[in-house]
Amino acid sequence: MAKKNFATYALVALLFGGMGAYVAVTSNKAEPLPAAAAPSVNGPVQALFAQSLPDAAGKAQALSQWKGKAMVVNFWAPWCAPCVEEMPELSALQQEMSGKNVQVIGIGIDSPGNIAQFAEKVKISYPVYVAGMGGTDLSRQFGNTAGGLPYTVLIGADGQVKKTYLGRLKFEQLRADLATL
Known part of the structure; x- marks a missing residue:
């Protein structure tokens, strides 16, 4: 009797699995964007500079104030252990780069x-x-399709995205990348 039930459940599972695969394949056919509608390379940087976000004290700040500087933009959250772990190193990097045209910012x-x-x-x-959660959308514009944290973006003073980093930063690599700017 148990073998008969097992065979029935297995058949039903296969049937539903096949139906799910069929729906996924047939309903996920996206039309390519026309060239005019495709996002520009500078789109995420322009979106970043268009933002006015509150700082930790609640005062609204225009992110456009950082135009013309190389930037290390770190998307983070207080509940993200790797984010918190790299913050002292980001602080040290900001102090190290204070005389140079580089700015570290955190987007919580x-x-x-x-x-x-x-x-x-x-x-x-x-x-x-x-x-807030809008930061996830902004990080996705920079290529963070997984929505993982921490996510860091290196932007040149020319406003071009130079490199992105998903996960805890390797600061020797970040410093090497900053040296090429």
Whole structure:
């Protein structure tokens, strides 16, 4: 009797699996974008500079204030352990680069209250902004299709994305990449 039930369940599972595969294949045919509608290379940087986000204290700041500088843009969250682990190194990098044309900024993906509370506890020597869940959308524009954190974007002073990094930064690699700017 148990073998008969097993065979029935296996048949039903295969049937539903086949139907799911069929629906996935037939409904996921996206039309290619016409060339005029395709996003430009500078699209994410322009979207970044178009943002006005509150800082950890709640005061709105225009991100366009960083135009003309090379930037290390770090998408992070207080609940993300690798994000928090790399913050002291990002702070040290900001202090090291203070005389150069490089700016580190953090874009927090959490509530204003959580980020403000975190910023009170942890000393951060670079500006931190609150993007909420909209920060995930902004990071996706920079190529973070997985939506993983931390996600860091290196932008040249010319406004071009030079490199992106998913996961905890390897600072020797970041410094080498900064040296090529």
